[in-house]
Amino acid sequence: MNEFIGNMDIIAKNCNLFYGDFQALKNINIEIPEKQVTAFIGPSGCGKSTFLKIFNRMNDLVEGCRIEGDFRIGGVDIYDKETDVNLLRKNVGMVFQKPNPFPMSIYDNIAFAPRTFGITKKSELDEIVEQSLRRASIWDEVKDRLRKNALGMSGGQQQRLCIARSLAASPKVLLMDEPTSALDPISTGKIEELMEELKKDITIVIVTHNMQQATRIADKTAFFLLGELVEYGNTDDIFTSPRDERTERYITGRFG
Amino acid sequence: MKRLYSILKYICIIALVISLISLLAVVAYVLINGVDKLSFDLLFGDYTDSPSIFPAFIGTLQLVGIASIIAVPIGIASAIFLVEYTGNKGRFVKIVQVATETLAGIPSIVYGLFGYLIFVVAFGWGYSILGGGITLAIMILPTIVRSTQESLLSVQNGLREGSYALGASKVRTIFKIVLPSCAGGIVTSIILAIGRVVSESAVLILTIGMVVNKVPESLMSPGASLALDIYYFASHGYPAEASATAVVLLVFVIFLNLLASFVGKMIKKSTYGDTK
Ligand SMILES: Nc1ncnc2c1ncn2[C@@H]1O[C@H](COP(=O)(O)OP(=O)(O)O)[C@@H](O)[C@H]1O
Ligand SMILES: [Mg+2]
Numbered sequence: 001m002n003e004f005i006g007n008m009d010i011i012a013k014n015c016n017l018f019y020g021d022f023q024a025l026k027n028i029n030i031e032i033p034e035k036q037v038t039a040f041i042g043p044s045g046c047g048k049s050t051f052l053k054i055f056n057r058m059n060d061l062v063e064g065c066r067i068e069g070d071f072r073i074g075g076v077d078i079y080d081k082e083t084d085v086n087l088l089r090k091n092v093g094m095v096f097q098k099p100n101p102f103p104m105s106i107y108d109n110i111a112f113a114p115r116t117f118g119i120t121k122k123s124e125l126d127e128i129v130e131q132s133l134r135r136a137s138i139w140d141e142v143k144d145r146l147r148k149n150a151l152g153m154s155g156g157q158q159q160r161l162c163i164a165r166s167l168a169a170s171p172k173v174l175l176m177d178e179p180t181s182a183l184d185p186i187s188t189g190k191i192e193e194l195m196e197e198l199k200k201d202i203t204i205v206i207v208t209h210n211m212q213q214a215t216r217i218a219d220k221t222a223f224f225l226l227g228e229l230v231e232y233g234n235t236d237d238i239f240t241s242p243r244d245e246r247t248e249r250y251i252t253g254r255f256g
Numbered sequence: 257m258k259r260l261y262s263i264l265k266y267i268c269i270i271a272l273v274i275s276l277i278s279l280l281a282v283v284a285y286v287l288i289n290g291v292d293k294l295s296f297d298l299l300f301g302d303y304t305d306s307p308s309i310f311p312a313f314i315g316t317l318q319l320v321g322i323a324s325i326i327a328v329p330i331g332i333a334s335a336i337f338l339v340e341y342t343g344n345k346g347r348f349v350k351i352v353q354v355a356t357e358t359l360a361g362i363p364s365i366v367y368g369l370f371g372y373l374i375f376v377v378a379f380g381w382g383y384s385i386l387g388g389g390i391t392l393a394i395m396i397l398p399t400i401v402r403s404t405q406e407s408l409l410s411v412q413n414g415l416r417e418g419s420y421a422l423g424a425s426k427v428r429t430i431f432k433i434v435l436p437s438c439a440g441g442i443v444t445s446i447i448l449a450i451g452r453v454v455s456e457s458a459v460l461i462l463t464i465g466m467v468v469n470k471v472p473e474s475l476m477s478p479g480a481s482l483a484l485d486i487y488y489f490a491s492h493g494y495p496a497e498a499s500a501t502a503v504v505l506l507v508f509v510i511f512l513n514l515l516a517s518f519v520g521k522m523i524k525k526s527t528y529g530d531t532k
Contacts, residue, residue, distance in 0.1 A: 056421060063343065090423035100414035103437050103527045112432070113422040151528055162418070169422055 004074045004091040008034035008172045008203045010055060015069035017050060019062070024050045026227045028069075032220070037195055037204045039218035039235065041211060042250070046224040048207040052175050055205070056092040057085050073173060090117060093166030097178040099158035101150035101165075106133075106142050109150045109161060113169035128168050136164035137194050156187025163194070174198065176206040180213070192217050211251060215239055223247045286506060290499030298500055303469040307489065307497050309504060311471045315385060315464070315479035316454060316508075318472065322389025323396060323453045328446055330393075331400030338401075339408040340430055356398040367395040368462035375463060383465030383478035391463050392456060396449040403445035407438040436527055444520035451512040455505065457483040482508065 010032040017025035024047050032038045040048040050059065055073065059065045071078050078088055090113065102109050110129040119125060129146065133139040138160040142153070150161055159179060166174060176195075180188040195204055195217055208214055214221050215235060222232040223244075231238060231247045242248045301308035334352075342349050371391030375381050411434050419429040435442070460466075465478035468488050472479040480488065482505045489498035 058417065058421065061417070061420065086423040086425055088423075089421055094421040096414060096417065096421075098414055100412070100418040102415060102418065102433055112419070112424070116422060116424045116428060149528065165418075165422065 004076060004088075004172050006074055008074045009072075010034075010173065010203065010205070011070075011072045012051075012054065013070040015051070015054065015067070015071070017047075017054070017059070017068070018066045020064045024227050028229045030222060030229060030232055032203065032205060034203045035199055035201065036219040037199050037206060037217050038220040038222065039214040040205065040207045040222050040224060041209070041214050042224035042230075044209065047227045048224055049177050051224070052177055052205060052207055053094075055173065055175055056089050056094050058094065060085065086116075090169045091171055092173040092175060093169055093171035095159070095162050095166055095174065095176040095179045097181055099155055099162050099182070101153070101158050101161050103149065103151055105147045106150045106153075106161060107146040109165050110168045112165065117169070132164040132168040133161075135167050135194070135198065136160045137190060137197075138164060154187075156183045156190065159183060159187065160191065160194070163191070167198075171202065173203045173205070176204065178207050178209060181209065188213075211239070223250060225250070283506065286499050286502045289496055290501070290503040293496040293500035294503060298497060299504070307468075307494055309482060309485050309501050312468060312480040312482050312485040312501075313504075314471050316481040316483075318385050318475065318479070319389045319392055319460075319464075319481055320450055320453050322386060322475070323392040324446065324450060326390060326393035327397045327400055327449070331397050332404050332442065334397075334401045335404035335408055336430060336435075339405055340426070340434065344405065344409060352401075356401050359398040360402065363458075364395060364456055365458040365462075367391055368459035370394070371459060372462040381476060383463065383467075384476045385464055385472050385479050386475040388460050388464035388479075389475070391459050392453050395456070395459060396452055399452070400445065400449050403449075404442050407441035407445070408434060410441065411437045439527065440520040440523035443523055444516045447512055447516035447519065451509050451516070454481075454508055454512065455483055457481070457487055460484050461487070 010030075012028055012030050015025055015028040016023065028051065040052065042048055053059045054067065054071060055078070057078065059067060067079070073088075073092060076083060076088075078092075102112065107129055110132050111125045114125060114128050119128070130139060130143075133142060138157060141157060142161075150158065153161060159182075163174075163179070180191050183191070192213065195206070198204060206218070218235045220233065221235040221238045223230045223238065223242075223246075225246055231242060231244045233243075238247065239251055242251060295306075297306045298308055300310050303311060338344055338349055338352060368391065371387055371394075375387030375390065376383060379387070381387050415433050415437060416429055419433045420426075424432070460481055461484065464480070464484075466480055466484055466488055467478045468480040468485055470477075470479075482501055485501045486498045486505065489495070489501060
């Protein structure tokens with residue numbers, strides 16, 4: 001069974017990850033509910049990106065990376081031999097820290113994923129392109145220059161284009177690795193707003209080093225430290241009454 | 257100290273002047289001696305009563321064709337394998353790296369000797385355009401591999417990751433994202449490699465022979481190239497014709513170089529827009 005249908009909860013059990021001899025993730029267990037925003041916070045180097053990349057198997061591309069554990073999205077065992085990695089990545093999109101639009105037109109950027117999965121009819125592509133750009137609330141800014149090179153856009157626009165590009169694959173889950181850390185406050189605000197919209201249909205997991213951002217947008221928050229998941233719960237609880245002393249020290253800015 | 261600097265500066269200026277003058281001298285000499293010999297007969301004649309470079313022109317085009325048909329796909333495919341499939345690291349890549357660097361530095365006459373021993377002697381083809389073309393392909397292969405590697409490495413990893421993260425396969429990522437992103441650089445280096453084919457002579461003396469007065473009947477026939485014509489004319493008492501041929505060759509090579517930078521820029525502009 002390879003279809004991502006029904007409930008899109010993300011479940012990781014007994015997750016250990018090694019880069020060569022270095023253990024980057026230590027026995028992590030987590031259940032991320034569907035159609036909510038879950039934030040990963042923690043000091044730099046604690047393994048947030050590494051853990052995020054487990055869910056679209058981007059770590060497969062890293063030589064010497066070894067992963068243990070059980071990982072399910074929508075009930076599918078994503079590391080099963082039968083699982084088609086490309087189909088997984090179609091369903092579990094990713095937005096990167098640095099906007100990475102392809103050096104081609106805005107239209108072709110958005111159409112890339114649908115074309116990958118066999119959609120060639122122009123009317124159909126046009127429809128997907130418009131829909132995706134609208135969902136990423138950038139349609140009005142680019143609708144008159146869809147054939148222009150995407151690299152001519154501002155950083156904030158590029159990042160929303162990348163979000164639209166992911167949405168064009170109609171993902172059920174969207175992983176975002178510090179998507180606003182390179183952007184100005186206005187662009188950041190726009191992206192936070194659109195996440196609020198998107199979570200109506202999509203499960204969102206976002207890595208952020210900005211704790212205000214987590215409190216603004218996340219329903220749930222997970223705090224990582226040195227490869228461990230220290231505390232995980234409702235964002236309100238994490239920030240108002242953390243159970244672990246290390247969490248408290250981190251959110252009050254006393255280390256990291 | 258100050259005096260030392262100004263002396264250094266003047267030495268550099270003098271050096272620059274010397275190199276410019278010698279370059280100009282070559283071009284001027286060739287032009288003065290050659291231009292008035294650039295007759296219709298020399299350019300397009302059938303080599304009955306007066307010498308013509310037409311057969312050599314055809315020969316040159318054939319050599320360029322053969323060499324690029326062989327070297328371009330093999331060179332690009334090798335580079336793709338090295339960069340995209342081995343991550344451009346590991347022992348194998350090191351070995352290939354050293355090999356391509358060494359091969360790129362070998363004097364061309366050595367390639368000529370190799371081509372002679374293989375195609376002329378061992379295969380028994382005798383002197384042939386095909387043997388020469390293949391030898392030239394082998395000669396430019398290391399350069400094409402190297403420069404394509406550089407081009408591929410210049411593509412940001414973020415683009416590859418972006419493509420994979422959308423569910424694209426490796427092959428699709430290479431052909432739709434990586435290669436188009438660096439096509440400008442690759443095309444430029446191919447055109448420059450063709451420039452080397454056009455100006456090569458040592459390899460050809462040993463592989464295609466020097467039949468200057470007949471358009472090759474087939475690729476298995478011997479023939480000549482423009483560069484060989486210069487040698488032939490100069491050593492057979494036609495110095496003016498040699499210069500005229502040199503003019504044609506110069507124009508050809510300058511044209512290729514301009515084309516290389518123009519095409520490279522055009523492709524870069526169409527992939528990256530006006531932003532880069
Ligand atoms: N490709 C890799 N190879 C080896 N070590 C890595 C690699 N990527 C990350 N690491 C290490 O794993 C740890 C976690 O990194 P990362 O997940 O990027 O942290 P974060 O995103 O929380 O800043 C760090 O110590 C980092 O040095
Ligand atoms: Mg990170």
